[in-house]
Amino acid sequence: MTKHDIEVTRRGVLATGAATAAVLAVQAAYAQPIVPLASLPSAKVSLVVNGHNEDLTLDTRTTLLDALREHLHLTGTKKGCDHGQCGACTVMVNGRRINSCLTLAVMHQGDKVTTIEGLGTPEQLHPMQAAFIKHDGYQCGYCTPGQICSAVAVLAEIKADIPSHVTGDLLPHASFSADEVRERMSGNICRCGAYSNILDAITEVSGETA
């Protein structure tokens, strides 16, 4: 072994040691203290979900979406973006649709929540579920529970004369039209692009022609 070989080896050892020390320092800097579960802020909340009373003790930061999916195992409601941008998490609360990813469960004490599991059963589908199947209103199906919950709410909104951005005459009513449906369903994104078939399904259930 030459003197040069010994020098290279010594440098290699020093470099390896320095790198290891740097990694350990970074790990120490970013290591999070382990917080005992019992010390997390929690609260009791009672919901009526699909007609059943549910009493939960939740981390107060739990969204309604996570309470439904992770705590009540109602996985029909989907998490798409978790940022209020896709509509996959749409459920009805006290008869009005909301994005369940944008609201905390503890804000809904005593509220009545309806998810896709509460609209119909495989044996007895809700008319909107049946119409989506008949008109092929989905491909992958990931957005479909949110689409159906929204579609049911849209027909109720039109029936209740609640105007939308495209309603021409605010006095006194909103009437069914393809434009009304498109506008009101615009918060429900379908990456598969099943929009025209979704419109057909909603139109059939409305009993009118768009």
Ligand code: FES
């Ligand atoms: Fe709630 Fe996308 S998951 S809007």
Ligand code: FES
């Ligand atoms: Fe695939 Fe809508 S059916 S995203």
